Each structure stands twice: as structure tokens, then as C-alpha cells.
Amino acid sequence: xxxxxxxxxxxxxxxxxxxxxxxxxxxxxxxxxxxxxxxxxxxxxxxxxxxxxxxxxxxxxxxxxxxxxxxxxxxxxxxxxxxxxxxxxxxxxxxxxxxxxxxxxxxxxxxxxxxxxxxxxxxxxxxxxxxxxxxxxxxxxxxxxxxxxxxxxxxxxxxxxxxxxxxxxxxxxxxxxxxxxxxxxxxxxxxxxxxxxxxxxxxxxxxxxxxxxxxxxxxxxxxxxxxxxxxxxxxxxxxxxxxxxxxxxxxxxxxxxxxxxxx
Numbered sequence: 061x062x063x064x065x066x067x068x069x070x071x072x073x074x075x076x077x078x079x080x081x082x083x084x085x086x087x088x089x090x091x092x093x094x095x096x097x098x099x100x101x102x103x104x105x106x107x108x109x110x111x112x113x114x115x116x117x118x119x120x121x122x123x124x125x126x127x128x129x130x131x132x133x134x135x136x137x138x139x140x141x142x143x144x145x146x147x148x149x150x151x152x153x154x155x156x157x158x159x160x161x162x163x164x165x166x167x168x169x170x171x172x173x174x175x176x177x178x179x180x181x182x183x184x185x186x187x188x189x190x191x192x193x194x195x196x197x198x199x200x201x202x203x204x205x206x207x208x209x210x211x212x213x214x215x216x217x218x219x220x221x222x223x224x225x226x227x228x229x230x231x232x233x234x235x236x237x238x239x240x241x242x243x244x245x246x247x248x249x250x251x252x253x254x255x256x257x258x259x260x261x262x263x264x265x266x267x268x269x270x271x272x273x274x275x276x277x278x279x280x281x282x283x284x285x286x287x288x289x290x291x292x293x294x295x296x297x298x299x300x301x302x303x304x305x306x307x308x309x310x311x312x313x314x315x316x317x318x319x320x321x322x323x
Contacts, residue, residue, distance in 0.1 A: 063211065063229045068094045068189075071209055071235030073196045073248060075099030076108060077172065079241030080179040081122055087186035088122075095188045096233065097180075098212065100195035104180040105173035109272050111306045111314020113137065113287055114168045114175070123182060132174035135309050137164040138285030145292035164287050169306045169314070171274075199248055200232060209234035210248070268301075270318030282311045295319055 070086055072079045075097050083095050101107040114133060119126055126133065142153040142162065155163065180190055197213040209232060216227035240249050253259050284307050291302040294317075301319030308314055 063232045065232045065234060066096075068096050068233065068235045070095045070237045070239060071233045072097045072239045072241055073210055074241035074243065074246070075101070075104045075180065075190060075192065076176060076241060076243065077179065079239065080104075080176060080183050081118075082239055082241060083183045083188040084122060084179065084186060087183070087188055091187065097183065097188060097190045098194050098196050098210070098233065099190065099192045101192060103177075103192050104190065105176040106192075108173045108176055109274065110172045110316070111272075111274070111304070111308060112170050112172045112175075113164050113304075113306060114170045115164075116168065129182070130178075132178050133168045133170050135169045135285055137167045137169060137287050139283065139287070140164055141286070141288040143288065143290045143292075145290050147293050150290075162289065169285065169287065169308045171308065171314070194231075196233075196242075196248060197230065199251060200234070207238050207252075209238055268318050270316055272314075272316045275313040275315060276311050277313055279311055282313070283307045284309060 070083075070093060072083055072095065079097055079099075083097050086093050086095050116126075116133065119133075123129065140155045140163070142155060142158055144151040144153060184190060194212045196210040198211040199207060200209045200211055202208045211232045212230040214228070214230045216224045218224055240246065240252065242249055286307040288305045289302060290304075295301050299319050301317075303315070303317035306314040
């Protein structure tokens with residue numbers, strides 16, 4: 061059974077902030093462009109479990125009237141803390157001594173998943189076609205070695221790779237331009253890095269191990285708009301990393317702890 065083929069001006073792999081912003085900008089530049097976005101998750105935002113302190117400059121440029129479009133950007137940062145932790149104690153560092161990148165005055169606490177869902181709505185309003193639940197599984201190349209698009213995953217395959225009765229071949233999405241926005245360690249991105257030697261002469265990759273959660277806490281412990289970063293325990297003195305705790309709306313707290321290391 062041959063694959064169905066769909067042709068676009070631009071095929072974007074990944075429905076995160078970068079992929080959706082790319083789609084929106086392209087349609088703003090030329091409304092006649094045919095643009096599609098592939099997203100492996102069942103819905104936009106389903107694979108983005110992360111809180112975020114959001115600086116709006118890029119969004120101000122992309123969608124200047126975002127405040128009028130019911131965006132999920134509502135909780136302004138009102139208080140900041142930076143703590144150095146030991147096992148039993150903490151030391152609060154004055155925020156005015158922090159580097160500018162750590163200062164969040166006029167920033168917002170947001171859910172990246174909700175931001176992506178909202179960006180998807182803006183993209184579809186402009187005519188972008190979005191296909192959630194269709195992971196891109198294969199890069200397609202022209203005879204000269206250039207990328208011509210991607211193919212989605214075949215459905216109805218058993219664990220031995222045999223075709224079942226409900227087998228459906230994937231779809232080939234061909235683009236004059238293909239944009240890979242699947243994240244820093246996307247499986248297709250790693251193939252492209254190897255094929256075109258994109259990492260040749262570059263610095264070693266840095267990796268991180270992190271835990272991300274969303275908590276709903278008692279109202280008496282909730283401080284909407286508060287941002288807290290920490291360094292130290294439970295990491296040792298030789299490991300770079302830390303945590304963040306962001307108090308968002310609806311008694312929710314976004315939490316993450318991570319460490320980073322290079323290879």
C-alpha cells in the first residue's frame with residue numbers, strides 16, 4: 061500500500077512554542093503560504109509539563125495585541141527569592157545582587173502547555189493546518205541529499221514489525237522548506253546533526269536530568285506571583301543545578317529540580 065502524499069510550502073515538525081511561532085510569523089508575512097504543523101502528542105501542549113517565567117518581548121513583536129486575545133498570560137511576578145540550601149538550613153541571597161538574567165520584574169508566571177494551546181488557536185485562525193497525534197518518524201530526502209519533507213508513522217504494526225489487519229501506511233508531507241522544531245534532543249534532529257555534521261567543531265553537548273511537577277496547594281501557603289529559585293542541596297558542591305518554584309494562579313505551583321552535566 062503506497063503512502064499518501066501532501067504538499068506544502070512549509071512543513072513544521074513540532075507543535076511547541078518555536079514551531080507554532082514560526083507558523084504564525086510565516087502566515088503574517090505571506091497569508092498565501094500553505095503551512096502545516098505536525099505534533100506527536102494527542103493534543104497541542106500535552107507533552108509540555110512545565111511552568112515558566114515568561115518575558116514577553118518576543119510575543120510583543122509576534123502578536124502585539126496578545127492582551128486583547130484572552131491569552132493565558134495573566135500572573136505577574138510580584139515577589140522573588142533566591143535561596144542557597146543545605147540539608148537543614150537555607151541562606152537567602154539579596155535579589156538586587158543577582159545577575160539581570162535572574163531578575164523577573166515585569167515578567168509573568170505561565171504554563172507553557174497553555175501558552176502552546178493558545179498559540180495553536182492563533183495559528184489556526186491564520187490558516188495554519190495543525191495535525192496533533194501524527195509523529196514524524198522519517199526524514200525524506202531529494203536525490204541531491206537535501207530534505208524534501210517527512211513521513212508520519214505507519215499504524216497497525218505489531219511488536220515484531222509485521223503489518224496487522226488494521227495497517228495504515230504513514231503520510232508523506234513534502235515541503236519546499238521543512239522546519240524541525242522538535243526540541244533539543246529530537247530523534248529526527250539528532251539524525252540531521254549526524255548527517256550534515258552540524259556539531260562539527262562545536263562545544264560538547266550539555267545534558268540535564270530534571271523532575272517537573274505541578275502542585276495544587278492550600279490557599280494559606282499560596283503566594284500568587286512569587287518566584288523562588290534555589291541552589292545547593294540535594295546536589296553536592298561539585299554538581300551544577302538547582303530548582304525553581306513558581307506560584308501561579310488557581311493555587312497551583314510549578315516545581316522543577318534539575319542538575320546539568322557535560323560529556
